[in-house]
Amino acid sequence: ETGVTQSPTHLIKTRGQQVTLRCSSQSGHNTVSWYQQALGQGPQFIFQYYREEENGRGNFPPRFSGLQFPNYSSELNVNALELDDSALYLCASSPRGSKVQFFGPGTRLTVL
Amino acid sequence: GESVGLHLPTLSVQEGDNSIINCAYSNSASDYFIWYKQESGKGPQFIIDIRSNMDKRQGQRVTVLLNKTVKHLSLQIAATQPGDSAVYFCAENMGDNAGNMLTFGGGTRLMVKP
Numbered sequence: 001e002t003g004v005t006q007s008p009t010h011l012i013k014t015r016g017q018q019v020t021l022r023c024s025s026q027s028g029h030n031t032v033s034w035y036q037q038a039l040g041q042g043p044q045f046i047f048q049y050y051r052e053e054e055n056g057r058g059n060f061p062p063r064f065s066g067l068q069f070p071n072y073s074s075e076l077n078v079n080a081l082e083l084d085d086s087a088l089y090l091c092a093s094s095p096r097g098s099k100v101q102f103f104g105p106g107t108r109l110t111v112l
Numbered sequence: 113g114e115s116v117g118l119h120l121p122t123l124s125v126q127e128g129d130n131s132i133i134n135c136a137y138s139n140s141a142s143d144y145f146i147w148y149k150q151e152s153g154k155g156p157q158f159i160i161d162i163r164s165n166m167d168k169r170q171g172q173r174v175t176v177l178l179n180k181t182v183k184h185l186s187l188q189i190a191a192t193q194p195g196d197s198a199v200y201f202c203a204e205n206m207g208d209n210a211g212n213m214l215t216f217g218g219g220t221r222l223m224v225k226p
Contacts, residue, residue: 002155002157002158004155031212033212033213033214035214040120041218041219042201042203042216042217042218042219043156043201043214043216044216045213045214045215048211048212048213050211055211056211056212056213058213090155090156094212099144099161099205099212100146100158100161101146101158101212101214102158103148103155103156103157103158104155105153105154105155106154106155
């Protein structure tokens with residue numbers, strides 16, 4: 001186990017709704033990244049947070065947003081859900097000064 | 113749990129044999145590479161990493177080889193065990209300007225036959 005936890009484990013939403021996913025990083029890790037993994041594919045980088053600010057973003061629209069809190073935990077918010085947003089959402093944390101990322105178990109989002 | 117990699121390339125090996133999983137990466141500026149193992153219903157699990165100033169790095173039962181000339185990465189697993197069955201992903205970091213962003217390959221499913 002990496003020490004990275006995510007909640008909830010599974011979530012079902014309908015098109016147009018909004019969702020918030022949560023992540024607690026491993027102790028001592030100050031950088032958090034979020035990834036989307038569609039079925040049968042590798043994870044795709046959404047964005048990264050460092051010192052409570054977004055510090056890099058992948059090719060995702062603005063309806064994907066996030067937060068990082070002083071304790072380094074993080075949230076991913078997705079507005080106006082679309083069917084294609086159905087995926088496994090992964091959170092990963094990194095220790096200071098390191099590029100290695102340790103992943104949580106993910107949140108499985110299904111949009112109907 | 114959900115299925116990972118329904119249509120991925122598959123490598124099937126006999127228990128006890130050595131496995132070699134290959135990966136072609138995309139960016140010659142990438143300076144850091146990681147291999148992850150992902151079991152069904154779980155997040156990716158770190159296996160081993162390597163920086164671009166190295167050609168080879170060894171861990172417990174695993175070796176990563178990096179060929180920067182042809183932008184190729186491989187993961188060798190010695191004495192493959194049934195517990196090694198999973199989907200394996202390589203990932204690259206494209207230098208300091210990319211922060212910690214990792215770009216993942218498509219993955220390879222490893223199946224170990226008892």
